[in-house]
Amino acid sequence: MESTTLMVQGMTCEGCVSSVKRALEGIPGVKSAEPSLEKGTVKIDYDPKETGPRNFRPSIEAAGFEVIG
Numbered sequence: 001m002e003s004t005t006l007m008v009q010g011m012t013c014e015g016c017v018s019s020v021k022r023a024l025e026g027i028p029g030v031k032s033a034e035p036s037l038e039k040g041t042v043k044i045d046y047d048p049k050e051t052g053p054r055n056f057r058p059s060i061e062a063a064g065f066e067v068i069g
Helices: 013-026 053-062
Strands: 001-010 030-036 041-046
Touching: 001 053, 013 030, 013 041, 013 053
Parallel strands: none
Antiparallel strands: 001 041, 030 041
């Protein structure tokens, strides 16, 4: 199990947090995603044998948010 934290721009409410969480947890290999509205980040725990950070940005952007770091 590995984890990474990304900075996400555009989360302004709990609905946004739920959208980011749902988008990431739909990726096979993602065990959990914990967005923080206050920090503008999302912590992702994942199995590196199944997925990796290269898959996270497109899913977040498809949900309508921007990854800035």
